[in-house]
Amino acid sequence: MTVSIIGIGLLGGSFALAIREKYPKMRFIGVDSSPVNGQLALAKGIVDEVMPLAVAVSQSTLVVLATPVNIIMELLPMVLNQLPAGATVVDLGSTKGLICAVADTHPRRNQFVAAHPMAGTENSGPGAAFRELLSGKNLIICDREKSHADSLTLTESLFRDVGMKLFYMSPQEHDLHLAYVSHLSHISAFALGLTVLEKEKDEQAIFDMASTGFSSTVRLAKSSPQMWAPIFDQNRENVSDALAAYIEFLQQFKQVIDDQNVATSLDFMQRANVIRRVLDGIEKR
Amino acid sequence: MTVSIIGIGLLGGSFALAIREKYPKMRFIGVDSSPVNGQLALAKGIVDEVMPLAVAVSQSTLVVLATPVNIIMELLPMVLNQLPAGATVVDLGSTKGLICAVADTHPRRNQFVAAHPMAGTENSGPGAAFRELLSGKNLIICDREKSHADSLTLTESLFRDVGMKLFYMSPQEHDLHLAYVSHLSHISAFALGLTVLEKEKDEQAIFDMASTGFSSTVRLAKSSPQMWAPIFDQNRENVSDALAAYIEFLQQFKQVIDDQNVATSLDFMQRANVIRRVLDGIEKR
Numbered sequence: 001m002t003v004s005i006i007g008i009g010l011l012g013g014s015f016a017l018a019i020r021e022k023y024p025k026m027r028f029i030g031v032d033s034s035p036v037n038g039q040l041a042l043a044k045g046i047v048d049e050v051m052p053l054a055v056a057v058s059q060s061t062l063v064v065l066a067t068p069v070n071i072i073m074e075l076l077p078m079v080l081n082q083l084p085a086g087a088t089v090v091d092l093g094s095t096k097g098l099i100c101a102v103a104d105t106h107p108r109r110n111q112f113v114a115a116h117p118m119a120g121t122e123n124s125g126p127g128a129a130f131r132e133l134l135s136g137k138n139l140i141i142c143d144r145e146k147s148h149a150d151s152l153t154l155t156e157s158l159f160r161d162v163g164m165k166l167f168y169m170s171p172q173e174h175d176l177h178l179a180y181v182s183h184l185s186h187i188s189a190f191a192l193g194l195t196v197l198e199k200e201k202d203e204q205a206i207f208d209m210a211s212t213g214f215s216s217t218v219r220l221a222k223s224s225p226q227m228w229a230p231i232f233d234q235n236r237e238n239v240s241d242a243l244a245a246y247i248e249f250l251q252q253f254k255q256v257i258d259d260q261n262v263a264t265s266l267d268f269m270q271r272a273n274v275i276r277r278v279l280d281g282i283e284k285r
Numbered sequence: 286m287t288v289s290i291i292g293i294g295l296l297g298g299s300f301a302l303a304i305r306e307k308y309p310k311m312r313f314i315g316v317d318s319s320p321v322n323g324q325l326a327l328a329k330g331i332v333d334e335v336m337p338l339a340v341a342v343s344q345s346t347l348v349v350l351a352t353p354v355n356i357i358m359e360l361l362p363m364v365l366n367q368l369p370a371g372a373t374v375v376d377l378g379s380t381k382g383l384i385c386a387v388a389d390t391h392p393r394r395n396q397f398v399a400a401h402p403m404a405g406t407e408n409s410g411p412g413a414a415f416r417e418l419l420s421g422k423n424l425i426i427c428d429r430e431k432s433h434a435d436s437l438t439l440t441e442s443l444f445r446d447v448g449m450k451l452f453y454m455s456p457q458e459h460d461l462h463l464a465y466v467s468h469l470s471h472i473s474a475f476a477l478g479l480t481v482l483e484k485e486k487d488e489q490a491i492f493d494m495a496s497t498g499f500s501s502t503v504r505l506a507k508s509s510p511q512m513w514a515p516i517f518d519q520n521r522e523n524v525s526d527a528l529a530a531y532i533e534f535l536q537q538f539k540q541v542i543d544d545q546n547v548a549t550s551l552d553f554m555q556r557a558n559v560i561r562r563v564l565d566g567i568e569k570r
Contacts, residue, residue, distance in 0.1 A: 118496040138493055167493050174494075180485035181495040185502040188477050190553065191534040192470065193560035199530045200465035207566045208423055208452050210466040211403040215564055216501045217470040222561045225554035229547050236542050243539045245484045247532055249476040254528045257521050262514050268475065269510035275478035276507045279500055281492045 004029040004056040004063045006075060008041040010121060011092050012066030013129025016046045018162040021131060029056040040126040057082045062154060065091040070230035073102050080108045088151035090115050094178065094227075095234040096142045096171035103146075110148040113155040116140045116174065117164065118182075122222035135163035142171045179238035184246060186220050186228055187239070193221030289314040289341040289348045291360060293326040295406060296377050297351030298414025301331045303447035306416060314341040325411040342367045347439060350376040355515035358387050365393045373436035375400050379463065379512075380519040381427045381456035388431075395433040398440040401425045401459065402449065403467075407507040420448035427456045464523035469531060471505050471513055472524070478506030 003019070005012040008030045016028050030047030032038045038050035057063055057079050065072045065079065072093045079089050080103075090113040093099050103112045119137040121128060139159045144152055156166060169177075196218070200206060232239050256264045288304070290297040293315045301313050315332030317323045323335035342348055342364050350357045350364065357378045364374050365388075375398040378384055388397045404422040406413060424444045429437055441451060454462075481503070485491060517524050541549045 118494055120496060120498060122498075137496065140494065173490075177485065177487065177490040177494050180481050181491050181499050184480065185477065185499045187535070187538055188473050189502055190557040191531060191538055192473050193557040194534050194553065195469065195527065195531045196465050197556070197559055197563070199527065200462065202462065203563065205458075205462040206466050206563050209403055209425065209462050210563075210567050211405060211422065213405060213407075213505050214466050214470045215567055216504055217474055218560055219501055219564065220498050221554075221557045222564065223554070223558075225551045225558065228554060229550040232542050232550060233545055233547055236545065240539060240543055242480065242484065243535065243542070246476060246480045247535050247539070249479050250472070250528065250532050250535070253472055253476055254525060254532065257517050257528070258525055260518055260521065262518050265514040265517060266510045268479065269506075269508075269513060271482070272475040272478040272506045273508075273510065274482055275503055278482070278488065278491050278495070279504065279507065282495050282500055 001061045002027045002029060002059055004031055004060040005047060006031045006053065006056075006063060006065050006079070007067035007071070008032045008037055008046055008126050008129075009066060010124050010128040010133070011117065011119070012064055013041060013044070013046045013126045014119075014131065014133035015064060015066070015092070015117075015162065017129055017131040018134055019158060020045075022161045029060065031056050037126050044126055044129070046126055046129060053078070054082055058084065060084070061087050062158075063087070063089040065089060065093070068227045068230050069093040069095050069099065069234050072099055073234075076102055076112070077106055080106045080111060083108065083111055086150070087111065088113060088148075088154050090155050092117055094182065094231045096140075096174040098234045100143055100171040109146055111151055113144075113147045113151050114142040114171065115155060115159070116142075116178075117159070122219050124224040124227065134159070137164055138167055139164040140167050140169060140174055142169060142174050144168050175235050176238050179235055179242040183231060183235060183239045184242040186223060187232070187243060188246065189218050189220035190223075190228075193218050286346045287312045287314060287344055289316055289345040290332060291316045291338065291341075291348060291350050291364070292352030292356070293317045293322055293331055293411050293414075294351060295409050295413040295418070296402065296404070297349055298326060298329070298331045298411045299404075299416065299418035300349060300351070300377070300402075300447065302414055302416040303419055304443060305330075307446045314345065316341045322411050329411055329414070331411055331414060338363070339367055343369065345369070346372050347443075348372070348374040350374060350378070353512045353515050354378040354380050354384065354519050357384055358519075361387055361397070362391055365391045365396060368393065368396055371435070372396065373398060373433075373439050375436075375440050377402055379467065379516045381425075381459040383519045385428050385456040394431055396436055398429075398432045398436050399427040399456065400440060400444070401427075401463075402444070407504050409509040409512065419444070422449055423452055424449040425452050425454060425459055427454060427459050429453050460520050461523050464520055464527040468516060468520060468524045469527045471508060472517070472528060473531065474503050474505035475508075475513075478503050
């Protein structure tokens with residue numbers, strides 16, 4: 001069985017490393033617009049060969065689209081056109097609405113599975129890939145009823161094999177929830193990083209005075225712009241709503257501080273403290 | 286030698302646990318407005334005895350003020366009034382301007398050392414204290430020239446003993462920098478927690494879909510409101526400026542996303558990516 005990984009970065013690379021451990025005879029082809037990434041992926045043992053897209057797809061049982069989401073939208077119709085009968089293409093994009101809409105217009109829609117692993121780090125590229133990334137994390141599959149039973153079974157089996165728990169929902173539900181639980185976190189971190197870099201001119205002071213809380217809050221500001229710009233663009237209505245709500249809470253909090261309204265400040269933070277229950281639930285799962 | 290810890294929580298408790306390991310014969314008295322905290326601190330071995338403030342202070346060589354910053358401001362003049370000659374009081378508050386201004390009006394100013402350990406977690410109370418909290422972290426001392434040489438030496442020695450690196454600056458510099466590298470992170474996390482809790486009504490979806498990035502960004506929203514409300518209030522001018530700049534960057538980013546201006550979105554995130562250098566520096570120190 002041959003699997004092609006299109007975009008051999010953190011996610012595609014980690015998936016391949018985890019699957020290879022379970023299925024040592026599975027053959028992996030890498031496809032990447034960057035020749036350097038291809039070489040690194042070969043050197044790390046993520047893939048056995050690197051090939052152009054069309055050559056790779058034509059000999060694959062499974063094609064994994066793990067590029068930025070704008071590239072997934074571009075490549076998906078081409079991959080479906082070239083995919084052998086009975087083969088499957090799965091995407092790992094962080095948005096699902098537009099990608100599923102593109103798939104819906106294709107006559108081979110049922111060879112496609114729309115998936116999103118809830119896993120990542122702030123690092124990117126084949127060097128950032130590691131075998132344990134997906135283990136214990138959740139996988140969302142959208143529009144499962146539109147995928148052929150065999151394509152769905154193959155996808156579900158492999159992601160369960162790497163230790164993921166499966167959830168199902170519509171692309172619309174996915175994109176709405178993701179705006180709050182992922183996309184907004186990234187924007188808050190990017191903006192925080194920028195505020196500190198551009199307003200706090202004394203970089204030595206940041207080094208000397210920042211503690212682990214700062215590092216934790218701003219960590220996602222290290223994330224790849226090439227990956228995130230198209231995510232925010234594809235999910236812009238939900239992201240914009242989430243961002244508007246976030247800005248509104250910040251403005252309220254600023255007013256409360258300016259007014260020296262300590263009672264309301266306490267109330268604001270006590271309401272936010274309820275997030276402890278949610279975070280404890282996430283850590284336990 | 287007797288040390289009194291006023292406010293036996295995460296910071297005061299962790300300091301006592303670390304010092305006790307180095308100086309097993311040092312006697313520790315705990316003072317806390319909560320009888321439960323006093324009992325827990327005794328049961329955990331943080332302090333040897335629990336006493337009312339005045340009794341504790343009158344027999345101490347060192348008094349450590351580790352309460353919320355509004356309580357530090359209230360207690361500092363009383364503690365200085367009751368402090369034996371030659372004894373020292375050090376505060377561990379996260380703001381320094383108002384606390385140092387209060388100290389400056391006291392005839393015994395030179396028995397006071399203004400300090401701030403750049404260490405903490407999102408947890409509070411004696412149960413959250415642990416011996417390793419301060420090790421490898423930075424301590425800021427403000428207005429050192431206003432402290433008696435003996436008080437300064439005692440403070441510096443003990444904090445070096447627990448593995449801290451010492452830095453010196455004015456209270457004004459401290460409060461300005463802290464607004465950016467700590468206070469703003471906390472507000473961003475509180476507001477993010479509140480946005481997700483109050484706008485994303487489907488709590489199960491948060492459990493199923495949030496990944497480690499979300500947990501990391503929102504972690505500080507678990508922090509103690511009683512500790513943070515007076516910090517934001519005491520440092521409100523700097524915090525308000527930092528928050529205004531943060532809101533401005535978020536509004537710009539929202540506009541860029543609404544306009545589908547992907548090029549500017551990329552540029553915004555690439556500028557924020559520079560924070561990687563800062564974070565790598567913090568992690569290495």
